[in-house]
Amino acid sequence: DGGITQSPKYLFRKEGQNVTLSCEQNLNHDAMYWYRQDPGQGLRLIYYSQIVNDFQKGDIAEGYSVSREKKESFPLTVTSAQKNPTAFYLCASSMGGDEQFFGPGTRLTVL
Amino acid sequence: GQQVMQIPQYQHVQEGEDFTTYCNSSTTLSNIQWYKQRPGGHPVFLIQLVKSGEVKKQKRLTFQFGEAKKNSSLHITATQTTDVGTYFCAGQDSARQLTFGSGTQLTVLP
Numbered sequence: 001d002g003g004i005t006q007s008p009k010y011l012f013r014k015e016g017q018n019v020t021l022s023c024e025q026n027l028n029h030d031a032m033y034w035y036r037q038d039p040g041q042g043l044r045l046i047y048y049s050q051i052v053n054d055f056q057k058g059d060i061a062e063g064y065s066v067s068r069e070k071k072e073s074f075p076l077t078v079t080s081a082q083k084n085p086t087a088f089y090l091c092a093s094s095m096g097g098d099e100q101f102f103g104p105g106t107r108l109t110v111l
Numbered sequence: 112g113q114q115v116m117q118i119p120q121y122q123h124v125q126e127g128e129d130f131t132t133y134c135n136s137s138t139t140l141s142n143i144q145w146y147k148q149r150p151g152g153h154p155v156f157l158i159q160l161v162k163s164g165e166v167k168k169q170k171r172l173t174f175q176f177g178e179a180k181k182n183s184s185l186h187i188t189a190t191q192t193t194d195v196g197t198y199f200c201a202g203q204d205s206a207r208q209l210t211f212g213s214g215t216q217l218t219v220l221p
Contacts, residue, residue, distance in 0.1 A: 035211075042117075042199060042213035043154070059112075090153055097207035099144060099156040 003027065004103035006091050011108045013078070013085065021076045021106045023091035030095060032074035036060060037088040037105075046089075049074055078108065086110045113138050115202045117212030125220050130187040132215035134200035142203050143176055143183045148214070149196045190219045 004025040013019045025032065031050045035043040045058030049068040063082025068074055074093075078085045088107050092100040114137040124130050134143065142161045146154040158167055160176035160183060167174045171194075173186045183202075187194055197214040204210070 040120075040216070043211040045210075092154075097203065097209070099159060100154075100201075100209065102153040102155070105153050 004091060004093055004101055006089075006103035006106050008106060009104065011106055013108060013110050015110060016080045018077055018079050019108065021078065021089055021091075021108070023074045023076065023103060024072055025074075025091075025093045025101075025103075026072060027093055027095075027101060028071070029093035029101070030071070031093060031097065032068070033092045033094075033100065034058075034064070034066065034074070034076045035090045035092065037090060043090065046076065113202065113204050113208065113210045115200060115210045115212040117200055117215055119215055120213065121216050121218070123218045123220060124190050126192060127189050130190050130194070130217055132185050132198050132200075132217075134183045134185075134202070134212050136181045136202045136210075138181070138202075138204060140180050140202040141205055141207070143180075144201045144203065144209070145174060145183075145185055146199045146201060146211075147196050148199065152196075154199060187217075190217070192219050192221055195219050 007022045033048045034046040044060050046064050047066040049055035052071050055068050065077045086109050090105045091103040094100045116135045144159045145157040148154045163180050164178045165176040171188045175184045197216045199214045200212045201209050
């Protein structure tokens with residue numbers, strides 16, 4: 001059964017902590033993306049990767065970091081430098097820039 | 112950079128009424144995609160339009176791409192409660208960068 005998985009579904013972070021959100025896909029897609037969604041708003045691109053061991057900053061990369069060591073995996077770290085990290089984080093993948101397939105998302109709350 | 116504006120932000124309709132959301136890009140697009148996000152869910156791809164003036168239909172949904180490839184619309188005929196959700200357009204430029212609009216949140220009153 002192909003698809004994208006994200007974990008955890010809910011995540012709580014204390015101020016000053018780094019946290020890592022997991023994203024795995026078995027669709028054999030080359031490109032993967034991380035988006036942030038705030039209540040009532042659209043999707044803003046954080047980072048994207050078009051190939052293993054390469055990634056680019058999106059519109060709101062400050063305070064976030066990523067890695068792409070394997071084709072299937074694209075974890076996102078929310079660092080303590082991100083001042084307002086509470087949001088819904090969505091991971092997506094695509095083949096050749098076509099339609100994007102989204103994971104179920106992770107809701108991050110800063111306590 | 113590329114900007115994609117979408118209106119209205121919210122729309123409440125009575126079940127059976129029609130609904131339309133509009134999308135405008137600051138630059139000419141290679142294609143435009145439409146996604147639907149149900150409450151509490153994640154965006155799901157609906158359709159992609161590529162050609163100037165293209166019109167595509169999916170049952171009660173009609174998608175249009177403008178002649179100048181800078182605007183698009185989604186029209187739903189005779190809304191049902193299952194149509195509830197947020198509809199996003201996403202414009203792709205020549206560099207294959209996808210920019211999402213802010214979405215239109217549709218509420219259908221029974």
